[in-house]
Each structure stands twice: as C-alpha cells, then as structure tokens.
Amino acid sequence: MNKQEVTSIVKSEIKKFVDDSLDKEMKKFVNRKGSKTRGELMKTISDSMESVYKVLWQKRDFWKKDIK
Secondary structure, X not given: OOHHHHXXXXXXXXXXXXXXXXXXXXXXXXXXXXXXXXXXXHHHHHHHHHHHHHHHHHOHHHHHHHOO
C-alpha cells in the first residue's frame, strides 16, 4: 500500500463515521432536554429569529411604502 491508498481509506472511513455515528451521537445530545448542546442550539435559533424580527421592524416603513 502506498501513501495515496492509505489516505483514501482513511478519508472514506472518516466520512463513513461522520455520516453514520457522529450524526446519531449529535441527535442524542440535541434530544436531551437538559443538554448544553440543545440549550446553545435553541439560544442560537432564538437570537437569530429575534435579529430578523428587529431588522424587519426597523424597515417597516420601507415594506409599507416603497414596495408596491
């Protein structure tokens, strides 16, 4: 086996792990009610939605008058 074959095997195994095992583990973390991962994810989503709402609110005159 040469270096390129080993690299190819390692890349394929890492991809397989990420696609299968890592996805399942992340799902477990996110589904637990008290997990820090879930809390951070919910906080990020909440902050994002709040930011969008604030921008839309600031631009409300534009939405009312300029768009026809």
